[in-house]
Amino acid sequence: MKRVLVIEDEMPIARLVQVYLERAGYEVHWSAGDENTVHTFVTWKPELVLLDLMLPDQDGLDILERIRQYGSCPVIILTAKGSVPDKL
Template identity: 85%
Template sequence: MKRVLVIEDEMPIARLVQVYLERAGYDVHWNEGDQWSVETFLTWKPDLVLLDLMLPDQDGMEILERIRQYGSCPVIILTARGSVPDKLQGLTLGADDYIAKPFDPEEVVARVQAVMRRSTYIAEADTIRLGSLTIDFSAQLASLGKEPLSLMPRDWQLLAFFARHPNQCFSRDQLLDQVWGMDFEGGDRSVDTAVKRVRKALQHWSGVEGEISTIRGMGYSLRVY
C-alpha cells in the first residue's frame, strides 16, 4: 500500500484529504506541520508528500528543500498561496505539482494518482548510454562516467524522456504532456526551469558529447554528437 504524508495544520482539511485518499487505497499519515521533522520523514518513508506552505511554526518552502536533500519522494504543494510567483518558487524547488485552495478532494486524489504514475513509469530494466552519460532506468539513476548526477525527480524524468528520444525536437507543450502530465497547471515556464537545471547537471557532458539544444520557435532537443 502506497504511503502519503499530509503536512497540514488545519485539521478539517487534513481529515478531508485523509478520508478521500484512504478510500482510494492509500495509507495516510497526518502531520500538523509544527511537529514535522526530518526524522518523521525518514522513519515513515512516504511514497508521496502533500505539503501546505502556510504552517504556523515552519516555512513550507524550507520543508520542501529539506525533503529534497534526503531523496526524490514526490511532493505536491497544497496551499492557499496560489499566486504565479509562489507556484514558480515551489516548482523550482522541486515540487511535482501545485494545488491551490479551495480544492475538490477528488481532484487531489486524481493528482496524487497521476504523480504516483509519473514517478514510476520510467522504472524499466534497461540502460541507455550516450557517451559517458549513462541512464539506468531500473535504478532511476543518471551518471557521468562513475559520478552519479544529483537530479530532482522531475529533472530525472525529463532527462530520461530526452534520452529515449535523442535528436528529436519537442515543444514545451509536448514535454508538459509527456513528463509533467496533461493535468499539470504550472505552465510552460516550468519546462524552461527544469531544462536549465538539467543543463547545469550536464555541464561536463555538454559541448563534448552532446547537449540539450534550444530550437528557436520549436522547443528543445537532446542532441548527441
C-alpha cells in the same frame, strides 16, 4: 499499499484529504508541520508528500528543502495563496 504523508496544520483539511486518499486505497500519515515532520518523513518513508506551504511554525519550502536531504519522493504543494507567482 502506497504511502502518502500529508503535511497540513489545519486538521479539518488534513482529515478531509486523508479520508479521500484512504477511500482510494492509500495509507496516509498526517503531520502538522511541526519539528517532528522531517523525522516522520525519514522513519515512515512515504511514496508521496502533500505539503502545505503556509504553516504556522515554519515555511513549507523550508520543510521541503529539509526532506529533500533524505529522499526524492514526489511532492505536491498545497497552498491557499492566490497570486500567479505562488501558483507556479
